[in-house]
Amino acid sequence: MTDTQSAELMFNPFEPGFLADPYPQYKRLRDNDPVHESPMGFWFLSQYDDVSALLRAGLSVEDRHIADTTVRDQYHTMMTGDVGQAILNYSMLDRDPPDHTRLRSLVTKVFTRRAIAALEPEIVRQVDESLDRMADAGSVDLVDELAFPLPFAIISQMLGMPPTDHVRVRELSGTLVKSLEVADEETVKAIVAASMELTEITRGLIAWKRENPADDLLTALITAEHEGQMLNDDELVAQVVLLYVAGHETTVNLIANGTVALLRNPDQFALLRSRPDLAENAVEELLRYDSPVQQTRRITIEPHTVRDKEIPAGSFVLACLASANRDDRFFGPDAEQLRLDRPDARHQASFGAGPHHCLGAALARLEGKIAIGRLVDRFPDLAFDGDVEWNGRINLRGPARLPVRVR
Numbered sequence: 001m002t003d004t005q006s007a008e009l010m011f012n013p014f015e016p017g018f019l020a021d022p023y024p025q026y027k028r029l030r031d032n033d034p035v036h037e038s039p040m041g042f043w044f045l046s047q048y049d050d051v052s053a054l055l056r057a058g059l060s061v062e063d064r065h066i067a068d069t070t071v072r073d074q075y076h077t078m079m080t081g082d083v084g085q086a087i088l089n090y091s092m093l094d095r096d097p098p099d100h101t102r103l104r105s106l107v108t109k110v111f112t113r114r115a116i117a118a119l120e121p122e123i124v125r126q127v128d129e130s131l132d133r134m135a136d137a138g139s140v141d142l143v144d145e146l147a148f149p150l151p152f153a154i155i156s157q158m159l160g161m162p163p164t165d166h167v168r169v170r171e172l173s174g175t176l177v178k179s180l181e182v183a184d185e186e187t188v189k190a191i192v193a194a195s196m197e198l199t200e201i202t203r204g205l206i207a208w209k210r211e212n213p214a215d216d217l218l219t220a221l222i223t224a225e226h227e228g229q230m231l232n233d234d235e236l237v238a239q240v241v242l243l244y245v246a247g248h249e250t251t252v253n254l255i256a257n258g259t260v261a262l263l264r265n266p267d268q269f270a271l272l273r274s275r276p277d278l279a280e281n282a283v284e285e286l287l288r289y290d291s292p293v294q295q296t297r298r299i300t301i302e303p304h305t306v307r308d309k310e311i312p313a314g315s316f317v318l319a320c321l322a323s324a325n326r327d328d329r330f331f332g333p334d335a336e337q338l339r340l341d342r343p344d345a346r347h348q349a350s351f352g353a354g355p356h357h358c359l360g361a362a363l364a365r366l367e368g369k370i371a372i373g374r375l376v377d378r379f380p381d382l383a384f385d386g387d388v389e390w391n392g393r394i395n396l397r398g399p400a401r402l403p404v405r406v407r
């Protein structure tokens, strides 16, 4: 293999054009080096079956098991979110059993299907308000007007956050999720500061809720018990911050990436308008076509064999959900095309799999269906009104600005 060929066969998020369209690079890896050992010291899986099997294999998510300290330090800042501060180490996303099992059971108890379904009228109301404002303005940034405010307002309301905290919390959480990306030293400092401030705000809120219980998720979490155990204060803060951040920094990309995909595929936009019954399947297909979370990660404690390669113990492995979702071995020869009536769209990998499968999937699906369904129904002439500005993130990839006009 020549140097140019091997350079082309790397997971390289710095390749020109990657942030706007990472899919050609994923395809190269999928077709030529599906179990890719990066010269940067981690592994990258890109085929559907391998990604799915890895996530179900019950491997670790705790960074302390990464053998290579350079990689460990790098991923403390790039992927995991527990940048130097203890608190997020208590988040279920970063814990193995038995802690993971206990934390997840407690949160599952209050974050129920019923609690989510009950939100439907409120989601419809919020979406319609946004659409009314869009109709009045004629031309808007869809991220600012709909894709961000909807999931943010809904998770804030579910948790019972007082309205006054919203603006600051929004800024802080935007900084905090940069910990899922490649970050320079300045950014790492900002992430640590944001995380500390968000932790303090959440502690204050919990103290206030203890005095003023209400019919909301936070009150339920404070009092939740599983096999005689309750969340301690640090655990409580960590799960609330996780729900809060996961609750909106991801769904924003579902709505915005989904809208971009529909505007770039007018036949599919027209199909959804003529067949509103497709709305649910359309959301699955939009999740598949452009994943709101592009990767998740696992750490091997024992040597782990994938195909003909043995991944040594202590390795950091990225499972590329976005690439798995475009794998023609699984989704067929039209895997790179958007098809809202695709029969197996529901098997998309965007919410991960196995013990850490996304806890908020039902909420994200509901918000996506209502937002995208009503947007398309209300504005038949919806069109781009300028270039999409990508948010520069490798993992939580989506538009920072999406200028559209509605007539």
Ligand code: HEM
Residues within 6 Å of the ligand: 055, 092, 093, 094, 104, 155, 242, 243, 244, 246, 247, 248, 250, 251, 254, 291, 292, 293, 295, 296, 297, 321, 350, 351, 352, 353, 354, 355, 356, 357, 358, 359, 360, 361, 363, 364
């Ligand atoms: C975990 C994706 C929305 C809460 C995850 C994981 C992914 C993901 C990929 C990790 C899975 C793994 O490693 O196997 C998404 C996407 C969303 C979304 C694409 C929107 C389109 C939400 C929402 C909430 C939420 C709305 C809550 C309000 C969580 C939690 C976990 C998680 C608590 C950790 C589960 C665990 O570690 O056991 N999500 N998510 N997510 N998500 Fe989501």
